[in-house]
Amino acid sequence: MKKQAVKLEDVAAVAGVSKTTVSRVLNHRGYLSQATIDKVHQAMQELHYRPNVIARQLFQQKTNLIGLVFPTVDNPFFAQLEAQLDQELYRRGYRVLMGNSQNNPEREEAYLRQLLNGQVDGLIVGAHNEGIKQYRDTQLPVVSIERWVSKDIPVVAADNYAGGKMATQRLLDDGCQHIIHTNYPHGLPSPNLERRRAYEEMMQARHRPAITYEVNFDSTDEEKRAIFNRLFTEHPEVDGIFADNDTNASLIIQVARKRGRHIPHDLKVVGFDGANMTRTLLPELTTVQQPIDEMAKRAVDLLQQRIAGGQTTGSVQLPVQLIDGGTA
Amino acid sequence: MKKQAVKLEDVAAVAGVSKTTVSRVLNHRGYLSQATIDKVHQAMQELHYRPNVIARQLFQQKTNLIGLVFPTVDNPFFAQLEAQLDQELYRRGYRVLMGNSQNNPEREEAYLRQLLNGQVDGLIVGAHNEGIKQYRDTQLPVVSIERWVSKDIPVVAADNYAGGKMATQRLLDDGCQHIIHTNYPHGLPSPNLERRRAYEEMMQARHRPAITYEVNFDSTDEEKRAIFNRLFTEHPEVDGIFADNDTNASLIIQVARKRGRHIPHDLKVVGFDGANMTRTLLPELTTVQQPIDEMAKRAVDLLQQRIAGGQTTGSVQLPVQLIDGGTA
Numbered sequence: 001m002k003k004q005a006v007k008l009e010d011v012a013a014v015a016g017v018s019k020t021t022v023s024r025v026l027n028h029r030g031y032l033s034q035a036t037i038d039k040v041h042q043a044m045q046e047l048h049y050r051p052n053v054i055a056r057q058l059f060q061q062k063t064n065l066i067g068l069v070f071p072t073v074d075n076p077f078f079a080q081l082e083a084q085l086d087q088e089l090y091r092r093g094y095r096v097l098m099g100n101s102q103n104n105p106e107r108e109e110a111y112l113r114q115l116l117n118g119q120v121d122g123l124i125v126g127a128h129n130e131g132i133k134q135y136r137d138t139q140l141p142v143v144s145i146e147r148w149v150s151k152d153i154p155v156v157a158a159d160n161y162a163g164g165k166m167a168t169q170r171l172l173d174d175g176c177q178h179i180i181h182t183n184y185p186h187g188l189p190s191p192n193l194e195r196r197r198a199y200e201e202m203m204q205a206r207h208r209p210a211i212t213y214e215v216n217f218d219s220t221d222e223e224k225r226a227i228f229n230r231l232f233t234e235h236p237e238v239d240g241i242f243a244d245n246d247t248n249a250s251l252i253i254q255v256a257r258k259r260g261r262h263i264p265h266d267l268k269v270v271g272f273d274g275a276n277m278t279r280t281l282l283p284e285l286t287t288v289q290q291p292i293d294e295m296a297k298r299a300v301d302l303l304q305q306r307i308a309g310g311q312t313t314g315s316v317q318l319p320v321q322l323i324d325g326g327t328a
Numbered sequence: 329m330k331k332q333a334v335k336l337e338d339v340a341a342v343a344g345v346s347k348t349t350v351s352r353v354l355n356h357r358g359y360l361s362q363a364t365i366d367k368v369h370q371a372m373q374e375l376h377y378r379p380n381v382i383a384r385q386l387f388q389q390k391t392n393l394i395g396l397v398f399p400t401v402d403n404p405f406f407a408q409l410e411a412q413l414d415q416e417l418y419r420r421g422y423r424v425l426m427g428n429s430q431n432n433p434e435r436e437e438a439y440l441r442q443l444l445n446g447q448v449d450g451l452i453v454g455a456h457n458e459g460i461k462q463y464r465d466t467q468l469p470v471v472s473i474e475r476w477v478s479k480d481i482p483v484v485a486a487d488n489y490a491g492g493k494m495a496t497q498r499l500l501d502d503g504c505q506h507i508i509h510t511n512y513p514h515g516l517p518s519p520n521l522e523r524r525r526a527y528e529e530m531m532q533a534r535h536r537p538a539i540t541y542e543v544n545f546d547s548t549d550e551e552k553r554a555i556f557n558r559l560f561t562e563h564p565e566v567d568g569i570f571a572d573n574d575t576n577a578s579l580i581i582q583v584a585r586k587r588g589r590h591i592p593h594d595l596k597v598v599g600f601d602g603a604n605m606t607r608t609l610l611p612e613l614t615t616v617q618q619p620i621d622e623m624a625k626r627a628v629d630l631l632q633q634r635i636a637g638g639q640t641t642g643s644v645q646l647p648v649q650l651i652d653g654g655t656a
Binding site: 006065068072073076079080083086087097099100102107114223246247249250278279280281 | 357393396400401402403407408410411412414415419423424425426427428430435474549570574575578582587604606607608609610611
């Protein structure tokens with residue numbers, strides 16, 4: 001329970017302004033000189049005044065909170081994305097409520113029940129769960145990143161199809177004869193599948209088999225290593241791998257080396273994402289880089305338009321680029 | 329502006345229960361059978377009922393929100409820590425308000441002004457800024473991770489001193505004659521300095537010079553690479569480096585390789601942290617691993633005790649372990 005001993009009147013008296021002025025400072029309303037704002041803040045600090053934020057929110061009917069619903073922040077792509085979303089939202093006066101779903105549909109639904117109950121002004125979502133019904137029903141402004149949620153919700157994505165073509169083309173240019181791809185299990189509603197489609201189309205156009213190993217995003221590293229070991233056992237001829245993300249690319253390289261393969265001499269690997277942390281920890285990886293910071297900015301732009309009640313311009317697709325490491 | 333057309337009465341009528349029962353379900357008060365809870369939830373869903381969460385919070389005088397104030401989530405250590413804190417808090421009915429300070433004291437103060445204004449029930453902090461005054465003045469429950477904030481705020485930390493000894497001992501055991509350390513600039517109030525103290529004491533005991541290169545956490549990779557290049561230029565004799573975190577260790581290895589050094593043949597490197605992402609992307613790094621998940625759990629335990637008004641057991645120090653990669 002909070003003590004609320006100090007009152008608005010006390011702050012007004014110490015600052016030497018009217019109660020109305022203190023209230024306007026608190027609610028960011030009307031024109032106020034910087035000197036007045038400073039005086040009121042100083043008085044609040046001297047008195048340890050804590051305005052009742054909750055009561056103020058009730059009055060304003062907005063929370064200035066935005067919920068982020070993503071699988072986890074413990075991943076190079078999502079860490080950079082959430083850090084950048086937090087920055088962009090902060091600059092515009094919003095704060096971030098985290099909602100990591102851990103790829104658990106029940107947890108995502110539980111978050112949504114809470115968030116849609118008026119706890120946030122809007123949502124930016126990119127969790128991997130299928131068909132969560134609440135998104136279709138809500139009146140709340142929602143923008144998605146790299147996930148197809150419902151036809152009414154705009155998606156900010158990288159040009160995954162072009163990225164898939166770039167990665168496959170690089171392996172073909174390197175002379176690879178037996179190229180294998182990894183991706184999420186088919187059926188997950190993610191623009192990620194465009195990477196797979198690009199790979200498959202290019203293989204088919206060259207009358208080569210298109211082979212995709214399916215890897216769950218939230219499997220443990222051990223489970224993923226087991227899949228990649230199986231890949232090398234079932235396809236010893238493989239000489240090029242297009243991994244759908246850099247974490248998988250890193251694990252593939254580790255497994256291949258343990259099996260005596262030399263990269264890039266007898267196996268070439270291209271990843272996808274090119275996030276900050278991967279560039280720092282694994283700069284030798286050749287990868288298709290997504291414009292993660294720009295994706296964050298565009299998602300916040302779209303959300304802000306939706307919150308303001310304006311028409312949004314629809315989904316956004318941003319260009320990717322191939323980063324030369326040394327693995328392909 | 330939100331529509332609030334559907335009322336508590338409507339939910340009660342559809343669920344076939346009293347208004348009081350609906351209110352008890354919403355506020356998690358009193359004994360309720362699962363069947364009753366389910367009926368009420370179903371009715372709420374059918375009617376698209378959005379209880380006024382803000383008004384409810386006003387009544388309860390608590391927000392069930394915990395603020396996390398850390399430098400950034402775009403870093404292997406903080407990504408794992410924040411993901412784990414989010415999990416632990418979620419399990420106990422709390423939600424997380426992100427407050428990444430980007431190592432900017434003004435931003436940290438701005439967050440605190442908001443958070444302390446009744447927006448959260450408690451704070452877990454580990455930002456790197458010095459002496460933020462608000463922490464000393466607040467009545468709000470606060471727990472810190474790996475940061476000395478004020479004498480009243482308990483700290484959860486790894487045993488940094490033991491970790492510093494382990495890392496230095498490993499390099500000495502490897503036969504290194506010229507060991508250099510990297511750490512934050514001296515003066516930052518962080519238990520990180522215990523790593524430096526352990527290194528310096530061990531060097532002095534062996535009558536060897538203790539040389540520490542200071543690296544700001546929030547410098548760019550390019551700035552850090554420049555410092556490490558200077559290190560190798562100024563100390564070509566160096567044959568062992570104890571880096572205060574794995575990101576720096578990775579950059580040191582990259583710079584050393586570019587300069588023709590072979591690791592571990594003529595340069596040995598030990599890092600610090602051993603976070604999930606580093607283990608996935610750079611498993612070959614020998615490092616001192618902090619028990620990050622356990623640190624998150626203990627911090628949440630302490631915070632919960634503080635929120636409940638109980639006496640806390642004071643600061644907590646958890647053991648570390650050396651992980652054998654191949655770089656030392």
